[in-house]
Amino acid sequence: MLEAEGISVSFGGVHAIQDLSFKVEKGEIFSIMGPNGAGKTTVFNLISRFYDVDEGRIAFEGEDITKVSPHAIARKGIARTFQNVELFEHETVLKNLLIAQHIHKKTSVLTEFLFTPKVRKQEIAFRRKAEDVIDLLHLQNYRETTVDSLPFGIRKIVEIGRALCMDPKLLLLDEPSSGLNPEESEDLSFWIEDINEDLGITIVMVEHDMNLIGQVSNRVLAMADGKELTTGNPEEVRVHPDVVDAYLGT
């Protein structure tokens, strides 16, 4: 589904990613792990097209996306969350979920000025979708709360909800469990499984928490200093000598 072939990127003299290749199959949960500065988030930023790759190519569903503009990525069916949460802070949770359906809009500015019945119908359809996501993630209590008054844990969940509102085929989760307490982390692992199984969304996640990775992911890519260490199932990767080295040092 998602395929990276020999991608490299450097910022000035820093080689953030060097000759990295991986392949994500449709329907799986694929994790990327590695110590700080390994280049995990950079991989996401390359897929989202916030950065340009220097070499190599990234393909999504067989289509080369290395030259697509960043806002067109969403339309291909790729949604993402951010490590430090990038919600629309001055708006309510509901509004955030509605904004996320931008790519599905079929009305023009002119009809919106007049608020024609078509616009109203579309608004109601958007609202239904938002309510489905609210039900799935138990956000009923926060519907009308503005994001800047929500605790961090809830914000992370809202951000996942916002990504789901796009109806994506592929979901990129950047450290979904960071900043969550153990209980919230556990809820999260169930949700990730639900999203994957019930909604049929392929998931790629960057994660530190080995427990979470072990619980949900099918395969893990371990990286350090911008290079691949190994790829395999969570148990193998956890005990792989290079991975142990990278985390504990030699």
Add this chain to the structure above:
Amino acid sequence: MRFVLKTNYGRDIDIFKHRAHAAWYIVLIGLLIIAPLFLDVFYETQLTELFIWAIAGAGLMLLVGYTGLVSLGHVAFMALGAYIHAILYSRGWPLVLSIPASAIMTGGIGVLIGVASLRMTGIYLAIATLAFAMIVEKVLAHWPALTGGHSGFRVDDPTLFGLSLDSSTAYYYTCLTVLLFVFLAVINLLRSPTGRSFIAVRDSEISAQALGVNLLRTKTLAFALSAALTGLAGALYAHRIGFLFPDAFTIMTSIMLLMLVVVGGLGSLHGVVFGAFFITIVPQIIAIVRDWLPTELVQRGGLEPLTFGAVLILFLVFEPLGFYGRWVKVRLFFSQFPLYRKKTFLRQKSYLKTERVH
């Protein structure tokens, strides 16, 4: 306290949240309609001016309050709207065509300026738009064949389908009608996907992009709509002052408009009305207070900019959400009386937000 029972999603989409809400606005509009019957000409023209400022303010609010872009050049759009309308009108275009035409053309110029300058943000955008305003001012002054240059341009009296709108009452109703339509259109836009994409760009460009919002397109659209509405206000203003000359549109007007949106309350249409009220009433108050001040102070001039500046600073420090923010608090106080908690609006510490890409 009022709890509205919502039984369908339409209730959240409707403009008015409940009957009493709608009733208040009907009362307000009704009062505005009958106002000319008992107001004298002075107050009537002041209200007309307020309507014109509110239209321009709605334009700037879309840009500053909803899209998060700043412009110090909006006076240029107002001037362009005024001149384009006056010129077309003097060449025999009917009012119903020349006013929309001036708004559309001003919007078109807004697109050009937007495409050229919207890769910039913050202070750089402010400077670019300021430069644009200066260029427009110079062009208006140095193109006498078209604009009359410094000797000015007389605006013909407004007539609509053979009906003269020249009396202050007729013009009052004209501006009120346009204002109501503008507000309805803007409210509609803001409860539609396009309006929400403006807000997305304001709050987080990076996630707006990740959600599929085309940044440049959205910003340019906001800029164009903003310019068009300000141009529309300019066209109405042309008849209000009756005689156009470049010095009627100085940078001071841009700053007044910016004042209007900030003091009114960023990100709210109520704020536009409060702000317009504020900038029409302050010069009148100054005119009254002037009589009591020592003559040396009065003759020195600059009293008006000084007052505006001081008020702006006070608002930024004590009530960043402007009059609208204050209004929300007062309303909550009464709706929860006597259970109002003082800390409700205590500003919360927010998480550190950095500029880097996450």
